[in-house]
Amino acid sequence: MSEYQYYEFVAIDRPLTATEQNELRAVSTRGRISASSFVNDYQWGDLKADPRDWMQRYFDAHLYLANWGTRRIMLRLPASLLDPALAATYCVGDAASSFVSGEHVILDLHSEDEDGDEEWWEEEAALASIVPARAELAAGDNRLLYLAWLLCVQNQELDEDALEPPVPPGLAQLSGPLRSFAEFLRLDLDLLETAAQASASLAATKAPSAAALAKWVKRLPAAEKDEAIVRLLRGDGVHLRAELLRRYGGGATIESVDGGRTVGELLAGAETRWTARQQQTAKREAAEQARREAAAAAAREQRLDELAADPERAWQRVAELIATKKPKEYDAAVALLTDLKALGERDGQRKAFRGRIHQLCQEHARKPSLLDRLERAGLYVSTAS
Incomplete structure (x- = not known):
């Protein structure tokens, strides 16, 4: 199997300049480059650049995947919106790390x-x-950071007695983007559900009402309001809403609760959930198998009842099928004989069936294909066996 690698970078907070696009083109002649993105895939070569460098210089998000199992996500945010110390609290291993580049924090x-x-x-x-x-x-929604920390736990990069960081609300109610994030990075579902047990529900979270926001805005100094409007008009308002909500103190999430569980407890809880899920799956499969077997037994009893009404007609049908000398009809004859055998066992006619099948095999002794089918079905034992 040939190699396959996929690279995608996205500029979100500002478009790439023409000069920057030319710099990217100098690295890749095949890449699909625009003012907001770079996309390329490789089946034999590789990107002749360091994604970390490109994230520091050009882009706000990066995705990479390879057909040998590697997946990578990088996100860049202004340090004014993501405290570097907070990022470092959750990104504590090889699976999840963070670093500061100028005015940005990169995950x-x-x-x-x-x-x-x-x-x-x-x-x-x-x-x-x-x-x-x-x-x-x-x-201000820190669930992504907590998921990043869980990646380190899942990769067994932390001591089992290490305590978890603050647990954000809503881990059991991930948004669509967070679910995609967790699925792409293969976050273990049992580990996530174990962690979510200590996470408050988003039902307790209320976004600020229009009336509350209006009251708060009225109290802002005029100079701050003017600055916000100017930033918006100048196109510098990409994160203005997030900044203002942080200042308001409401936001869309409630405060995280202090983590009190150890890494070992989380892993043990995930193992317990996995075991219970496997047991439930086994029970469902066993119940389904029993249902199928019961249905098959009922269907067979119905067939036997129909055969019992006129068994001679069934033996005549066997003879007709064999007379065709066709493999497919041989198979049908063997199936019908199998039911006749079961009918004989059910109705106390085993000896009579054995006599009839012995006679049939003698009559068709020159049909090895038929005899082989009968032997494999347990209806006949050859003298050579």
Whole structure:
């Protein structure tokens, strides 16, 4: 199997200049480049650039995947919206790390699966389904950071006695972008559900009402209102809403609760959930198997009752099928004989059936294909056996 790699970068907060696009073109002649993105895939070569460098210089989001099991997501946010210390609290390993570049914080998240047997993603839609989670993080929703920490737990990069960081609300109610994020990075569902047990419900979270916002805006100094409007008119208002909501103190989420569980407790809880799920699956499969067997037994009893009404007609049908000398008809004859055998056993006519089948085999002793089928069905034992 040939190699396959897919790279996608997106500029969100500002468009790329013509000069920057030319710089990207100098690196890749095949790349699909626009003022907002760079996309390319490779089957033999590789990108002749460092994605970390491109994230620092040009882009706000990056997705990478390879057919040997590597997946990667990088997100860049202004440090004014994502405290570097907060990012470092959650991004604590190789699977999830963070670093500061100028006025930005960059998250770098990895997933590896050397088995390579997972369901393949539709590359062109993957990053688009995840990118909105960046805006949620910018608005103060720390669930993405907690998911990043869980990646480190899942990769067993932390001591089992290490305590979890603050648990944000809504882990059991992930948004669509966060679900895509978790699925793309192969976050274990049992681990996530275990973690969500200590997460408050978003039902307790209320976005600020229009009346509350209006009252708060009226109290803002005129100079601050003027500054916000000027920023908006100058096109510098990409994160203005998130900044104002942070200042308001409402936002779309409630405060995180202090984490009190250890890594070992979370892993043990995930293992317990996995075991229980496997047991439930086994019970469902056993119940379904029993249902199928009962249905098959009922159907067979009905066939036997029909045969019992005129068994001689069934033996005549066997003879007609054999007379065709066709393999498919031989199979049908064997199936009918199997039911006749079961009928004989049910109605106490085993000896009579054995006599009839012995006579039939003698009559067709020169038909090895038929005799082989009868022997494999347990209806006949050859003298050579």
